[in-house]
Amino acid sequence: MARIAGITYKKDESGKKRYVTIDLEKWGEQVQDLLDLIEAEKRRAEPKVSWNKVKTEMHKQHGL
Numbered sequence: 001m002a003r004i005a006g007i008t009y010k011k012d013e014s015g016k017k018r019y020v021t022i023d024l025e026k027w028g029e030q031v032q033d034l035l036d037l038i039e040a041e042k043r044r045a046e047p048k049v050s051w052n053k054v055k056t057e058m059h060k061q062h063g064l
Contacts, residue, residue: 006023022031
């Protein structure tokens with residue numbers, strides 16, 4: 001695997017690459033994008049709510 005500035009791989013006791021250290025000043029925006037993708041994937045199976053229903057509920061709750 002090619003070396004990337006600002007990213008360091010750490011190995012576990014058996015020598016297998018298992019952890020990563022990321023310079024957030026250099027890669028913070030990309031890391032946030034990755035975390036957003038992971039969160040979206042976790043929520044994929046959750047029930048969907050239409051935008052019209054969200055707007056209606058906000059009007060009821062907040063008088064918007």
